[in-house]
Amino acid sequence: MPELHGGRRLDQPLLGRRRIEFDPDGFANGAEKLARYLGTGRYLGIQTVIVVAWIGLNIVSWRLQWDPYPFILLNLAFSTQAAYAAPLILLAQNRQDDRDRIALDEDRRRAERTKADTEYLARELAALRIAVGEVATRDYLRGELEKISAQLDEALGTKKPSRRR
Structure with missing residues (x-):
């Protein structure tokens, strides 16, 4: 059993004694x-x-x-x-210094995200340019239709004037 010191037990906290909160x-x-x-x-x-x-x-x-x-x-x-x-x-x-370090880390992360987004958009733009290059344009379709029309006219024996510009 803990010893008594001045009428109180040493294993018990002092009651009524307030600690300064910091x-x-x-x-x-x-x-x-x-x-x-x-x-x-x-x-x-x-x-x-x-x-x-x-x-x-x-x-x-x-x-x-x-x-x-x-x-x-x-x-x-x-x-x-x-x-x-x-x-x-x-x-x-x-x-x-701690605040500056946190802000610098946040700026780095934002720059990395921006760079990744920019690279992604550049790849997407390049893919769209390639895809548009493979798509038939209006002039290409007009030329092909005129060729088919000319071939049909020759086959049927009717000749129409070409409307090339």
């Missing part, structure tokens, strides 16, 4: 949105205004000087931002 796709979508935002001019403009205000307040105001000249706190903020932004951007790039 949605990897939701996190990745959020990372893509953040990566897209970090690459915009709007974000760079806002960040520039904040940095200029930070430095300006720390240089001009003697009372509010919370981060003196080497601006170590500002460097720490940038380092923290870079430490979080870089993996999120890489995650977004990997997902984009």
